Amino acid sequence: MxxxxxxxxxxxxxxxxxxxxxxxxxxxxxxxxxxxxxxxxxxxxxxxxxxxxxxxxxxxxxxxxxxxxxxxxxxxxxxxxxATLDQTAVRDLFAVREQLETLAAGLAAERAQPPGIAALRTLIHQAAAATTAGDLDRVAELNSAFHRTVIDLSANRWLQSMSAPMYHHVHRVFRTGAAHRAPHSLDEHTRLVDAIEAGDSEEATKAARLHVQAAAKAALAQRPTA
Missing domain, CATH: 1.10.10.10 (Winged helix-like DNA-binding domain superfamily/Winged helix DNA-binding domain)
Structure with missing residues (x-):
């Protein structure tokens, strides 16, 4: 041997x-x-x-x-x-995203620690500055970073591994509509972080659901039918 x-x-x-x-x-x-x-x-x-x-x-x-x-x-x-992201593809993407992100938000409200919440606040401030500066590529990067951080704060390794590939597609969709979505997204992110910081799992879940639904509606408005 x-x-x-x-x-x-x-x-x-x-x-x-x-x-x-x-x-x-x-x-x-x-x-x-x-x-x-x-x-x-x-x-x-x-x-x-x-x-x-x-x-x-x-x-x-x-x-x-x-x-x-x-x-x-x-x-x-x-x-x-x-590949072309038509309305069918976008609907399928956001259907999965809604399930994963609402679960992550609820868990984050239960498990997040102050440093993690501070990291979310920092990402929101950075995104606000990038939005004001019109740096939409940076806004899209920060949007993805925000959602990945919420997933991380859920402290659920299955969510982390399952969502990682999805966020490449989420980034791609958000980037095309960033000019319109960025200000609304900031407000929705703030509401979500407020709920996570308060430890309110039910409110965090609701905030995440409303955010994903609003993002889906905006994305679908820009996409061709199948």
Whole structure:
């Protein structure tokens, strides 16, 4: 057994290929979420490889992942294209979001500690400043950070793991309507944090539900029908 161990090749977690694949995946996802690659835009392996200055192998692997995540779909005779978020997709997204966020809000009201609540207040203040400055990309980033923090404060590891992929899509939807939604979202976030700080699980759940429903209504108004 010792002899076999001596000759067995060692594959390290930090291998260059793995690192490059993850870098390509992160950047590809970011470009889709931030709208640099538009809905319906064709993403060939060659095109993306040229954009990133890499070979086609890590691009091929990254495209498989973003397809599984719902950011890309494979169409006959076109290949990979950026998925379109029509009204059906948005409704499905917000239906799941409402269930997860209302649960998280109620748990956060029961479990959050002062440092976590302070972190939420800070994110609201930063978002207000970014809104005033018209920095909508920053507003979208802070919006996602706010909701991820509420999830973290729920101290429920299942919620944390299940919601993580969803927030890439939430960020993508919010970003397109940030100019309209930002001021309303700030007010709704403040109400939610007030309830969490008061330890009022019922009010926090209600605030989260109303917030998600308002966000869904705004998102649907901007989206094409299926």
């Amino acid at each position: 010792a002899e076999l161990d001596a000759v067995r090749p060692v594959r390290t977690v930090g291998a260059d290929h793995v690192a490059l694949r993850e870098q390509v995946l992160t950047e590809l996802r970011r470009r889709i979420v931030d709208g640099e690659y538009l809905e319906g835009e064709r993403l060939t392996e060659t095109r993306v490889a040229d954009d990133f200055g890499v070979s086609r192998n890590p691009v091929r692997e990254a495209l498989r992942v973003v397809e599984a995540e719902g950011f890309v779909e494979i169409l006959p005779r076109r290949g990979a294209v950026v």
